[in-house]
Amino acid sequence: MKNLSIALAAIAGILAGALGYSLLNQPAPETDAVAVRAIVEQVLEEQSALAAATAPAEPEVASIDPAVLNPMIEQFLLSDPKVLQRVSTALEDTLRAEEAERSETALAEFHNKIFNAPDQIVLGNPEGDVTLVEFFDYNCGYCRAALPDLAALLEEDPNLKVILKEFPILSNESIDAARVAVLVGQSDASYWDFHSALFTSRGKVDKSVALAAAQDLGLSPVELELKMGDPSVAKTIQGSYEIAQALGITGTPTYIIGNEIIPGAIGADELRARIADMRACGRTQCS
Known part of the structure; x- marks a missing residue:
């Protein structure tokens, strides 16, 4: 984004110089400095709009509605009630292993x-x-x-x-x-x-x-x-x-x-x- 700003500023400088040179060769200046600044600002705005339009879009995150998700989970568990039994058994095995490890550490220390x-x-x-x-x-x-x-x-x-x-x-x-x-x-x-x-x-x-x-x-x-x-x-x-x-x-x-x-x-x-x-x-x- 920083490089884009530098490039736009350079373009604005070139346009301003070209307009200034053109004005110097006009017999009756019809465009003053204020008009030049307005033209440059318009160019900058158009370039910024173009950059924003071509920038990659932010990824969208889907929101999860509990009213939809909870019945799905419930249905899954009801379709296979033994899931809870397997989870409970796995939890008991994990806790038992952790307790055994703590006990062996304490036994060694004391x-x-x-x-x-x-x-x-x-x-x-x-x-x-x-x-x-x-x-x-x-x-x-x-x-x-x-x-x-x-x-x-x-x-x-x-x-x-x-x-x-x-x-x-x-x-x-x-x-x-x-x-x-x-x-x-x-x-x-x-x-x-x-x-x-x-x-x-x-x-x-x-x-x-x-x-x-x-x-x-x-x-x-x-x-x-x-x-x-x-x-x-x-x-x-x-x-x-x-x-x-x-x-x-x-x-x-x-x-x-x-x-x-x-x-x-x-x-x-x-x-x-x-x-x-x-x-x-x-x-x-x-x-």
């Missing part, structure tokens, strides 16, 4: 805190070839129901390593019981006996229940209660909270085996199958 924390409770074979981690709350009914599953696995599998993570999320009583449990874990008393006693007790598990179970193992309830506020106790429980937050763990029981986070009490058979797959292919579900 690997040492999950599997090698110095203050964690280890049952079974400390050198076992497969590790089962359980996050639990002493007032969790599902954890109570899953206790026999864990007992069976420990008894039948000499190469299984079990790590227990205190994860008190259900009540303040659960937190008090977990504090006592951490102290029992720091002692020479049998943690499994303490653990089993709390899950087989009646009613809500609180500080008094936990202290009584510890006393049955030969520990002083007075000393334990005085130590419940120690920073080391809070640090152990806080460590479980941090791991759970990073992995998206929000309930109990939750298990970790290899590359998989398993929410809920899935039963001994499912746990056995995943442990067997870990030994066979290094993952909880072999292809």
Whole structure:
């Protein structure tokens, strides 16, 4: 457009010069400077109109009327209702894959805190070839129901390593019981006996229940209660909270085996199958 303006200006200059020369040779000038300018402006206007007429037209964008489009979409879906099923399945697969990727990333980032924390409770074979981690709350009914599953696995599998993570999320009583449990874990008393006693007790598990179970193992309830506020106790429980937050763990029981986070009490058979797959292919579900 800039080049066109320059060309039109040049034409106007030539016309003005030619008209000026012609006027100088006329005996009686009938056209003055104002008339010349008018002629030049007319030429410019005609050239601009010609350029506009020959310029490529702007592409037109068709507007979509929802009143027309929506019935078409509805008709398409009604003609093949399974489209929605396929979309739903594809969405679930995508979300599941994304969640698995996030979980594996978080598991790798928190690997040492999950599997090698110095203050964690280890049952079974400390050198076992497969590790089962359980996050639990002493007032969790599902954890109570899953206790026999864990007992069976420990008894039948000499190469299984079990790590227990205190994860008190259900009540303040659960937190008090977990504090006592951490102290029992720091002692020479049998943690499994303490653990089993709390899950087989009646009613809500609180500080008094936990202290009584510890006393049955030969520990002083007075000393334990005085130590419940120690920073080391809070640090152990806080460590479980941090791991759970990073992995998206929000309930109990939750298990970790290899590359998989398993929410809920899935039963001994499912746990056995995943442990067997870990030994066979290094993952909880072999292809």
